[in-house]
Ligand SMILES: O=C(O)CCC(=O)C(=O)O
């Protein structure tokens with residue numbers, strides 16, 4: 220069953236439960252031309268960035284079922300164009316049932332297969348293009364700073380958009396139907412060869428409104444040719460101390476040949492999949508040392524990911 224769509228996709232208000240959908244669906248149908256029109260308009264987006272979008276190239280990704288990282292291939296379902304996807308998502312968010320695996324209870328780490336569909340991934344990759352800027356780092360209490368020794372990559376804060384709104388809704392529903400207002404604007408991050416993010420917490424001490432959780436979703440891991448995959452670029456949790464089944468290695472989700480010698484666990488960039496973790500201890504205090512994590516250097520090709528951060532309280536864009 221589809222999830223209803225807020226009339227303003229970026230209003231980040233809670234969506235209606237499915238049972239209350241009928242009148243809203245009718246209203247939604249009546250609003251389609253309006254929303255489609257609005258999708259084609261320039262949007263004012265978070266803080267600094269203002270831009271037009273709408274005619275980015277469509278990257279044809281297809282479904283991959285073989286659990287290895289790389290681009291998506293061998294589709295069974297047709298890929299929608301960006302325009303089709305935006306029109307559909309403006310009407311209602313489609314149902315989506317990703318497959319979840321608890322990796323660890325303490326810290327809480329959940330692995331999600333197919334968190335995003337191939338069409339959504341193509342869409343986000345196109346949407347991000349005009350917004351890439353060098354990725355900032357947060358240093359203690361200071362605001363944005365740049366230090367490529369700590370973090371080298373390009374980040375794109377995504378604009379107000381119907382597909383983004385549905386992915387945000389999916390992300391708060393996953394977390395017990397939280398209000399959408401707790402989410403930061405979601406961010407695409409792109410790593411070329413040699414790019415990395417040194418070990419860090421997404422939460423830091425002194426954050427007035429801490430990031431309580433993170434989704435990191437893999438959008439691309441590709442190389443020079445269509446068949447080639449990226450190498451490196453795992454998301455590593457060097458202080459993770461728990462044991463896990465060898466099946467995590469066999470599935471291709473965890474890099475068990477990691478040669479960095481630091482132990483812990485490293486998740487490979489498997490396109491479409493996500494790692495979700497809580498930055499908190501079970502009693503709600505931040506931050507759990509087991510989720511200290513890094514984006515390992517990319518050794519070949521490019522890796523693109525999506526950060527979805529949830530705050531404890533309503534997120535105010537200026538807030539760091
Ligand atoms: O690139 C990764 O695997 C992790 C990225 C990350 O930790 C972040 O952007 O905060």
Ligand SMILES: [Fe+2]
Pocket residue numbers: 419420421512
């Ligand atoms: Fe991080």
